[in-house]
Amino acid sequence: MAKSIDVTDLDIYYGDFKAVEDVNVTIPAKQVTAFIGPSGCGKSTFLRALNRMHEVIPGAYVDGKVLVDGQDLYAVEVDPVAVRRQVGMVFQRPNPFPTMSIYENVIAGMRLNNKKMKKSEADDVVESALRAADLWGEVNERLARPGSGLSGGQQQRLCIARAIAVQPQVLLMDEPCSALDPISTSAIEDLIHELKANYTIVIVTHNMQQAARVSDDTAFFNLVGTGKPGRLIEFGETRKIFSNPDEKATEDYISGRFG
Amino acid sequence: MTPPTQTLKQRPGADGPRGSGPLNTQDQALHTRTLPRFAPLGLLAAATAVSVGISLALGWNRAAMVVVAAILYLVAINLVSRSVENGRRATDRTVTGLVTIAFLIALLPLTTLLYTVLSNGLGALSGEFFSASMRNIIGEGGGIYHAIWGTLIVTGLATLMSVPIGVFTAIYLVEYGKGALARWITFLVDVMTGIPSIVAGLFAYALFVLFLGPGVRSGFGGAVALSVLMVPVVVRATEEMLKLVPNELREASYALGVPRWRTIVKVVLRTASAGIATGVTLAVARVIGETAPLLVIAGSTDSVNFNPFDGRMATLPVFTFYAYSEPGVPAEFSVERAWGAALVLILIVLVLNLIARLISRAYSPKTGR
Ligand SMILES: Nc1ncnc2c1ncn2[C@@H]1O[C@H](COP(=O)(O)OP(=O)(O)OP(=O)(O)O)[C@@H](O)[C@H]1O
Numbered sequence: 013m014a015k016s017i018d019v020t021d022l023d024i025y026y027g028d029f030k031a032v033e034d035v036n037v038t039i040p041a042k043q044v045t046a047f048i049g050p051s052g053c054g055k056s057t058f059l060r061a062l063n064r065m066h067e068v069i070p071g072a073y074v075d076g077k078v079l080v081d082g083q084d085l086y087a088v089e090v091d092p093v094a095v096r097r098q099v100g101m102v103f104q105r106p107n108p109f110p111t112m113s114i115y116e117n118v119i120a121g122m123r124l125n126n127k128k129m130k131k132s133e134a135d136d137v138v139e140s141a142l143r144a145a146d147l148w149g150e151v152n153e154r155l156a157r158p159g160s161g162l163s164g165g166q167q168q169r170l171c172i173a174r175a176i177a178v179q180p181q182v183l184l185m186d187e188p189c190s191a192l193d194p195i196s197t198s199a200i201e202d203l204i205h206e207l208k209a210n211y212t213i214v215i216v217t218h219n220m221q222q223a224a225r226v227s228d229d230t231a232f233f234n235l236v237g238t239g240k241p242g243r244l245i246e247f248g249e250t251r252k253i254f255s256n257p258d259e260k261a262t263e264d265y266i267s268g269r270f271g
Numbered sequence: 272m273t274p275p276t277q278t279l280k281q282r283p284g285a286d287g288p289r290g291s292g293p294l295n296t297q298d299q300a301l302h303t304r305t306l307p308r309f310a311p312l313g314l315l316a317a318a319t320a321v322s323v324g325i326s327l328a329l330g331w332n333r334a335a336m337v338v339v340a341a342i343l344y345l346v347a348i349n350l351v352s353r354s355v356e357n358g359r360r361a362t363d364r365t366v367t368g369l370v371t372i373a374f375l376i377a378l379l380p381l382t383t384l385l386y387t388v389l390s391n392g393l394g395a396l397s398g399e400f401f402s403a404s405m406r407n408i409i410g411e412g413g414g415i416y417h418a419i420w421g422t423l424i425v426t427g428l429a430t431l432m433s434v435p436i437g438v439f440t441a442i443y444l445v446e447y448g449k450g451a452l453a454r455w456i457t458f459l460v461d462v463m464t465g466i467p468s469i470v471a472g473l474f475a476y477a478l479f480v481l482f483l484g485p486g487v488r489s490g491f492g493g494a495v496a497l498s499v500l501m502v503p504v505v506v507r508a509t510e511e512m513l514k515l516v517p518n519e520l521r522e523a524s525y526a527l528g529v530p531r532w533r534t535i536v537k538v539v540l541r542t543a544s545a546g547i548a549t550g551v552t553l554a555v556a557r558v559i560g561e562t563a564p565l566l567v568i569a570g571s572t573d574s575v576n577f578n579p580f581d582g583r584m585a586t587l588p589v590f591t592f593y594a595y596s597e598p599g600v601p602a603e604f605s606v607e608r609a610w611g612a613a614l615v616l617i618l619i620v621l622v623l624n625l626i627a628r629l630i631s632r633a634y635s636p637k638t639g640r
């Protein structure tokens with residue numbers, strides 16, 4: 013069951029430093045939403061606020077509301093661990109567990125939580141997750157080898173497989189393709205298209221074509237000035253943002269006339 | 272001592288104003304003249320010959336001979352290389368020589384120590400030496416069975432106590448600790464590192480006197496004294512290892528909905544386990560040879576005692592100490608046993624190191640395809 017995300021008046025801080033300011037947005041369920049914007053404008057920060065990974069950093073906190081299917085993630089009685097089980101994440105840099113094999117990496121979400129599984133069940137999860145991440149053909153011969161022995165792009169697909177193996181309802185991806193070649197990239201994009209049927213997907217990307225290709229909606233973030241917090245400038249259907257944006261800054265950024 | 276045999280081409284001008292020798296006319300500066308491979312060894316032989324000659328003529332001793340040979344070699348290789356090659360090469364060869372000399376100097380105490388212990392102690396090793404205690408032995412015969420067990424029991428108990436304390440402290444400091452408490456713990460651990468071992472022994476003694484009255488002796492007391500020495504070493508080693516675990520792994524685990532404590536146990540500790548095992552072994556090796564605290568609290572006995580909570584317990588270092596300092600008459604048998612016990616102690620440390628290597632090989636993060 014995919015879920016929509018409603019963000020109201022969200023400010024995000026690193027200690028005293030306000031990194032993102034005053035975000036109001038509704039990310040629709042079962043759609044792909046792309047975050048674009050210049051480096052340092054707070055895309056990763058905002059993304060991490062959506063599954064409470066932001067507060068893992070010492071001193072970091074948020075102020076505002078994030079509702080997933082009507083439930084406030086930041087309400088006092090909400091357990092961040094439970095949130096992260098529903099809202100999965102793929103990081104900018106691939107981070108497979110170095111002590112685990114490829115197989116163990118894929119089912120790490122279950123193994124680390126001591127979830128009891130039959131061997132055949134685990135095999136199925138591993139195979140379907142690796143197939144979904146377009147990695148099965150490359151690694152099915154060597155599932156017992158260490159995950160850190162893969163190439164950078166393979167490691168990233170392994171991390172995607174690991175994230176979807178736990179079947180979250182929302183999948184956050186922070187520049188998942190920045191380390192991939194065009195073929196793996198297009199495989200991931202196909203994967204995103206398929207996952208869209210069941211998951212709500214948010215993807216940060218610096219690649220305009222990619223945003224245009226995979227996303228239904230696009231959010232453009234920008235810095236108002238140096239040292240100022242990042243803001244959500246414009247949000248709307250990708251088609252509209254890329255053809256006829258309301259804001260001048262969006263148009264400049266997309267057409268490359270930025271700064 | 273292998274000289275750097277660089278035949279690599281050098282970029283023009285990379286050598287500074289001294290440049291390269293007169294050879295470079297056509298293919299400017301890409302080639303420099305290189306000393307033949309045997310040059311350093313040849314120079315060393317020459318320097319040694321000259322030094323031997325001088326020493327014999329002036330009646331110097333062997334140490335002076337070696338020092339003079341080393342200095343002569345360093346000066347010669349520098350001058351020869353400078354005139355044939357260039358300034359950078361000359362510096363390189365001189366520093367290579369210096370580093371090698373430093374290495375040999377560092378090796379000297381280690382090899383002489385091993386040689387002395389081996390040559391004096393090998394003769395003592397026998398079946399009886401490993402299987403008999405010193406009960407009712409005067410003069411020849413007897414063994415260190417009781418002391419081996421004592422050392423294993425005392426050190427084992429100390430390890431059992433200090434590894435959990437040390438590892439948990441390190442986990443607190445790295446994963447949870449912030450602010451004043453963490454700073455105080457770090458400070459106290461630093462202070463503990465500097466505690467003289469005899470003070471640790473006196474501390475354990477005073478502690479047990481409180482409960483059991485004066486004159487108390489026990490192997491367990493020895494273990495407490497040793498853990499006072501071990502804990503800070505384990506904390507420090509584990510802390511460094513935990514800090515090496517990249518934050519990305521913790522985040523990857525959190526993002527999968529794994530709670531913090533499971534992340535620490537199954538990801539952080541697991542990733543650092545090889546390093547922690549090495550650190551613990553080093554800590555054990557550090558305390559297994561401690562004599563002073565055990566002299567105070569564990570005491571010494573001629574008999575086997577398997578009960579660490581009751582009575583004196585012999586240990587290898589204390590045994591060695593008494594066998595050497597109070598050998599009785601005739602002294603030679605006791606002194607030989609002392610060397611034998613010292614050798615066995617070194618062997619135990621060696622075996623521990625091997626075990627740690629095996630553990631760390633088995634548990635270290637896997638790489639390669
Ligand atoms: N751990 C942190 N502590 C303090 N400030 C941080 C931290 N991480 C990011 N910031 C700051 O927050 C702001 C937003 O950073 P963020 O990483 O979200 O940018 P981004 O849009 O993802 O950039 P990029 O496209 O380069 O990934 C920046 O000013 C950055 O310096």
Ligand SMILES: [Mg+2]
Binds near residue numbers: 055056057104186
């Ligand atoms: Mg980023």
